[in-house]
Amino acid sequence: MTRVALLAAALAAVYFSGSGYLVNLAVVTALFALPALGLSLLMGYTGQISLGHAAFVGLGAYASAILAKSLGLDPWLALALAVVATTAVAWGIGWLVFRLRGHHLAMATLAFGIIVHVATVEMKGLTGGQDGLSGIPPLSVFGLELGTDRAVFPLAWLACIAAILLAENLVRSPAGLTMRAVAENEAVAASFGIAPDALKRRIMAISGCYAALGGAIYGHYLGYISPGPFDVGFSIRLLLMVALGGFAGIWSVLFGVVFVVVTSELLKPFGRFDVVIYGVLLVVVMIYCPRGLLDGLGLAARALGRRLAGARAAE
Amino acid sequence: MTELAQYVASGLVVGAIYGLIAIGFTAVYNVTGIVNFAQGDFAMLGALGAIGLTAAGVPLAPAVVLAALAVGLAGVVIERVAIRPAGPDVLRGIIITIGVGVSLQGVAVLVWGTDAQPLPAFSGEKPIDLAGVTVPPQALWVVGTAAALMAGLYLFFARTYLGKAFRACAINAFAASLMGIPTSAIRALSFFVSGLVGAIAGIIVAPIALMQYDSGIFLGIKGFVACIIGGFGNPIGAALGGLALGLLEALATGYLSSGYKNAIAFVVLLAFLFARPGGILGELEGAKR
Numbered sequence: 001m002t003r004v005a006l007l008a009a010a011l012a013a014v015y016f017s018g019s020g021y022l023v024n025l026a027v028v029t030a031l032f033a034l035p036a037l038g039l040s041l042l043m044g045y046t047g048q049i050s051l052g053h054a055a056f057v058g059l060g061a062y063a064s065a066i067l068a069k070s071l072g073l074d075p076w077l078a079l080a081l082a083v084v085a086t087t088a089v090a091w092g093i094g095w096l097v098f099r100l101r102g103h104h105l106a107m108a109t110l111a112f113g114i115i116v117h118v119a120t121v122e123m124k125g126l127t128g129g130q131d132g133l134s135g136i137p138p139l140s141v142f143g144l145e146l147g148t149d150r151a152v153f154p155l156a157w158l159a160c161i162a163a164i165l166l167a168e169n170l171v172r173s174p175a176g177l178t179m180r181a182v183a184e185n186e187a188v189a190a191s192f193g194i195a196p197d198a199l200k201r202r203i204m205a206i207s208g209c210y211a212a213l214g215g216a217i218y219g220h221y222l223g224y225i226s227p228g229p230f231d232v233g234f235s236i237r238l239l240l241m242v243a244l245g246g247f248a249g250i251w252s253v254l255f256g257v258v259f260v261v262v263t264s265e266l267l268k269p270f271g272r273f274d275v276v277i278y279g280v281l282l283v284v285v286m287i288y289c290p291r292g293l294l295d296g297l298g299l300a301a302r303a304l305g306r307r308l309a310g311a312r313a314a315e
Numbered sequence: 316m317t318e319l320a321q322y323v324a325s326g327l328v329v330g331a332i333y334g335l336i337a338i339g340f341t342a343v344y345n346v347t348g349i350v351n352f353a354q355g356d357f358a359m360l361g362a363l364g365a366i367g368l369t370a371a372g373v374p375l376a377p378a379v380v381l382a383a384l385a386v387g388l389a390g391v392v393i394e395r396v397a398i399r400p401a402g403p404d405v406l407r408g409i410i411i412t413i414g415v416g417v418s419l420q421g422v423a424v425l426v427w428g429t430d431a432q433p434l435p436a437f438s439g440e441k442p443i444d445l446a447g448v449t450v451p452p453q454a455l456w457v458v459g460t461a462a463a464l465m466a467g468l469y470l471f472f473a474r475t476y477l478g479k480a481f482r483a484c485a486i487n488a489f490a491a492s493l494m495g496i497p498t499s500a501i502r503a504l505s506f507f508v509s510g511l512v513g514a515i516a517g518i519i520v521a522p523i524a525l526m527q528y529d530s531g532i533f534l535g536i537k538g539f540v541a542c543i544i545g546g547f548g549n550p551i552g553a554a555l556g557g558l559a560l561g562l563l564e565a566l567a568t569g570y571l572s573s574g575y576k577n578a579i580a581f582v583v584l585l586a587f588l589f590a591r592p593g594g595i596l597g598e599l600e601g602a603k604r
Contacts, residue, residue: 047406049406049410051413096585096589099588099589100588102405103405103409104543104588106352107536107539111581111584111585114532114536114581115578115581118578232532236413236417239410239413243410272421272424273421275421275424276418276421276425277421278414278417278421279414279416279418279420280414280418281414282411282417283411283414286401286407286410286414287397287400287401287411
């Protein structure tokens with residue numbers, strides 16, 4: 001709870017700092033954090049890799065935008081329907097892919113991500129193809145349209161904090177223990193009476209729900225979506241965020257998201273250099289800090305401290 | 316009839332490429348137990364390397380050899396720097412090879428930009444007529460090179476001392492090390508072979524299909540599908556799987572619609588993953604037990 005209070009204080013400071021730039025970064029962070037948290041539940045706590053998570057973000061964004069724009073539904077209703085539909089799709093995909101594990105699971109989820117991306121490009125009548133969909137009606141509260149950074153900020157972070165609290169609750173609950181048991185050893189988990197496949201499907205559904213919520217809010221906030229942001233590269237960036245957070249750890253994954261958002265801002269002047277940095281970062285983190293960047297830096301700092309202490313003792 | 320022959324011809328050309336990439340997958344998988352998600356990027360890197368060298372004025376033949384060897388050596392470096400320190404964990408291996416692939420794509424963007432690059436065809440553009448089937452001369456280069464390379468690899472694995480050491484590591488690395496086989500050198504060799512074969516696949520297909528920094532992802536997935544069809548443990552099966560996938564794609568493109576071309580690979584992937592994850596010829600794993 002203190003962490004949530006600290007987070008809220010930091011957010012309030014950002015919101016009232018008057019800097020439009022910081023508020024924008026905070027909104028982006030919240031919208032990335034939703035799918036990243038979902039991926040962390042699936043990969044970190046349940047031990048199942050997904051290389052196609054951008055697809056759920058895209059499905060949420062497109063479903064909500066199409067429902068609101070083409071069918072003229074109220075944006076809130078469209079958002080709710082889109083999230084529910086994507087959750088169902090995620091459950092169904094889980095039913096398909098969780099017959100597989102390891103390399104095969106990774107490749108099948110990667111293929112799923114690419115299929116959805118190609119579909120958003122090719123189904124021009126529905127999605128507008130490469131040109132995307134514009135003029136998506138914004139969400140509104142009592143006549144106030146949530147189309148600007150400052151207006152969408154409270155909504156994005158309320159959704160994000162709710163997601164954090166629910167995820168923490170899930171992880172602490174008996175279901176959280178079964179998730180970790182399945183991640184640790186499926187055969188042992190099954191011998192305790194846990195049904196691993198049913199559990200994985202459920203976590204996939206929750207994970208898809210988080211991703212879709214992030215995507216749907218993103219679409220209504222920008223008013224324009226195109227297939228570009230929901231490609232394999234985004235799936236891999238989500239993977240990087242979760243890896244930087246050490247996979248299992250709600251708050252450390254949030255740190256991973258902030259780290260990636262800030263790094264990509266800092267790297268903007270260098271053009272396309274960021275892709276190399278992401279790739280190298282992914283490799284380095286996986287080799288040297290399997291429990292996340294914070295943990296790795298902590299270990300390095302302690303090792304350095306010991307060495308300094310040793311040097312002093314030697315003098 | 317001619318139509319069918321035309322589709323079969325183009326399917327075999329594309330299939331030869333998929334087969335080569337699939338062989339690259341099996342070389343690494345059998346020795347290290349890792350599926351190299353950067354495999355397709357080796358092909359992209361080889362092609363762009365050859366294109367860059369020819370653009371810099373190097374004649375075609377040495378450019379091709381240099382680019383292929385350079386990617387092979389890059390494979391050795393990647394094994395030493397990124398793969399070996401990570402240990403045998405499957406999930407880590409996947410994520411690290413993805414990281415390697417992303418880095419290679421990033422380097423390609425920095426060096427060659429995001430535009431598709433052409434490589435001049437090896438022997439002109441004038442189409443050749445083979446009993447009513449027209450093929451570009453490059454198609455013969457692709458099929459010929461692929462066949463020669465596959466035969467060469469087969470002889471290497473079956474007949475040479477080094478090839479036998481390689482296969483011993485694939486069957487049981489620990490027992491192989493007890494027999495005095497330097498397993499870490501063989502691991503490096505597996506990455507060299509996979510980088511070399513992948514790069515050659517990329518280079519010979521570059522004059523037919525334009526190459527750009529992200530072409531590797533699709534080539535990699537197609538190669539993986541070829542492995543799934545033919546079996547991961549089996550280089551011959553993987554090569555045949557590549558040909559089968561190429562044929563299927565060409566026929567689907569011809570008789571259904573070109574929009575379905577990429578979908579076919581994924582449908583085949585999913586169908587095989589669910590029905591026969593060991594592939595048609597089965598995995599070496601099955602024989603081990």
